[in-house]
Amino acid sequence: MNACTFFCLEVNILANRKDVAKLAGVSEATVSRVFNNIGPIREETKHKVLQAAKELNYHPHAIAQSFARGKSNNIGVIVPYLPKIHLISTHYFSELLSGIGAMLGESGYGLLLLYQSQDEQKDYVKHFLSHKVDGCIILGSKNAKGEIEALEKLHQLNLPYYLVNQTFSGYPFHSIDAEHDQGSFQAVSSLVSKGHERIIFLNGPLEYSNSTERLKGYREALLFNGLEPNSSELIFQGNYSRKSGYQAAAQIAPLLPKARAVFAANDRMAIGLMQGLSEKGFQAGHDYALIGYDDSELSKMTSPSLSTVKVPLFEMGQLAAQKVLHFISHDILAEKNERLPVTFIERESSKL
Structure with missing residues (x-):
């Protein structure tokens, strides 16, 4: 390996947005707009930035990129917290979470597990604010005091969410269930x-x-x-x-x-x-x-x-994740409630 080869490799490894901007002859802000697809950008400028990034082997930081877009690329999965009970190890929750995780992983999203105490006042909207999730999937919901009010608030704000294995008769909540x-x-x-x-x-x-x-x-x-x-x-x-x-x-x-x-x-x-x-x-x-x-x-x-x-629990988890992601990307629901067959x-x- 000669000195030039070593120098080029070192530049590629350490390349950042400033390096890309310098090589492309544009500002750092322009580089940021190109990678985050923000605002109108001339095709010639976009090509120069992408070409410079390719030469420098530059890849934008995924987390920084998601914040620039106003998204975290995380879906919150809300589960009940019960002291001394290891819910996640049970067949029911492990299958649902595996299905959710599989679909989110395929789509480039992370799964953020959020525990909710049974005594805690229900407030699903707060998770969008405090944990910056892009959507949420609710497991273990039940017809209890405060639950319907919390779901109505979530629904009225048109935030991306789905209930799994729980329906509320007479309410338009989004849900995936089984027969x-x-x-x-x-x-x-x-x-x-x-x-x-x-x-x-x-x-x-x-x-x-x-x-x-x-x-x-x-x-x-x-x-x-x-x-x-x-x-x-x-x-x-x-x-x-x-x-x-x-x-x-x-x-x-x-x-x-x-x-x-x-x-x-x-x-x-x-x-x-x-x-x-x-x-x-x-x-x-x-x-x-x-x-x-x-x-x-x-x-x-x-x-x-x-x-x-x-009960197709894995598939129910997959479908709930798919529906939430579709809601996020299209801001519309094709079908609000679905039930899968059992055998x-x-x-x-x-x-x-």
Whole structure:
């Protein structure tokens, strides 16, 4: 390597906007306008700047460039903060976040994870101001005090956002969801087809729209098959945790001799229930039929393997990110609400 070669390489590595401006014979402000696509610029000037940058191997700093354009190229993903609960490690949140991250990464955007305490006053607009995000995706939203007001404010300002797996009847909020009533209908109908007429339902909190939709599907399946849909003694409520499923075993065990089928609103509760009932001498797939919901990795590893309903969580995350990015770039929404189909998967736990 001769002295000239070394000198040229060193210049390329250290090149900055000032060097590009000097070589192109323009001001630094003009260089900035070219790379940030701001204002009218003569084609001849633009060509000179780009040619100089190419010769110097100059690349504008991505963060500085985004601030110059008034954008951060970050999408905020808002998740609930629950002490002592590692939400991100659960199948539900990890799949959604993986889908969101995959789409954002393909599009050159970053993912900014924003935790929100359950006791904290809801204010989604503040994230656009304090964290400078270009859009936001809201996970774990529920029909609780202050939630609708915060979403109405966000919606009225026409800021790019999407809810995932939560809808609010009667409100025009943007959302990506799944056909949970159909998933519940499929699961319960499968149990009915095997001769089960009294089916226990372990649901989640009704402040989540997917819980009310699963309850709707459960009742519709019973009614469709000529069975009583309103037997409250067969309906229980957990909080979607494995612990709540385990605790529900104490109430459900006494019913099993006459009601030998259970549908749980997610796999975590189903697995907890399976463990709790096992300790009381009842084995899934032998003494009772059991179906979960979500098709988590754990559902394939239990013994017996857990029948479940597959929810396309990864795809829901992808679609939410895609919609927000489309909103940012086009300032318009083609479709405000979309629901993806779910699929019942039969395994050993319900083959009774």
